[in-house]
Amino acid sequence: EVQLLESGGGLVQPGGSLRLSCAASGLTFSRTAMSWVRQAPGKGLQWVSAITGSGDITHYADSVQGRFTISRDNSENTVSLQMNSLRVDDTAVYFCALDSTSSGAYDHWGQGTLVTVSS
C-alpha cells in the first residue's frame, strides 16, 4: 500500500523560510514523479511543483518560481519543498502527491501539512 506522510508545516513570519518533507513508502520511489499541491483555507487546489523520478527535471507554478525549490532523496524515499521569502498568500495546507497512472493524475495523496504565514 502506498503511503505519503508530510511533515514540516508550521507558523512562520512573512519573508521567512520553511522546509516541508514527504516520506513515501510502498512504491518504487525512484521511478515515480512527485508533486506538491496546496490548498489555501476555504479555497481550491493549486499545483505548486513537480520533480521527475531521477530528480533531474523540476517544474514550478509561476507564483512560487524563484522562491520555492523541490528536491528528492531517492535513498531515503523522501521529497522536500524548500520555501523561502514566504508571503501571507502562501498560507495553505500543502499536500504531497504522486502519479502512478502515468497520465498526469494524482492517485495517491498525503494527509497534508498546514503552513501559516503571519506576523
Add this chain to the structure above:
Amino acid sequence: QSALTQPASVSGSPGQSTTISCTGTSSDVGTYDFVSWYQQHPGSAPKLIIYAVSKRPSGVSDRFSGSKSGNTASLTVSGLQAEDEADYYCCSYASSPTSVLFGGGTKLTVL
C-alpha cells in the same frame, strides 16, 4: 497559468444525474488527454475519481464518468447519493510552460 473554469455549484436530487463542466484552452484540455477529476470531502485529502479523461481507478463507482469535447471536459455523476455531496476539481496537464492546472472547484449538493 490560469485556472480551469468550473461552475461554483451544482445540485441534484437523489437518483438523478448531474454534470460538471471544466473549460480550459488549446494549451491544456483541448490538446492533452491528461484530464483528471478529484472528489474532496471536508477535512480530507482529494481522491482521484477519473483520469485520462474517462478512466476510472479501481474501486471508484461506475456512477462517475468523464468525457471531453474540444477545450471542455465534463464529469457526470449518475444515480446521485448523499455521499456524493462534496467538492469536485478538474485537473489538466498544460504546456508552454509545463505545468498542472486545477479548476476552481464545484460544490455538489444532493438535495
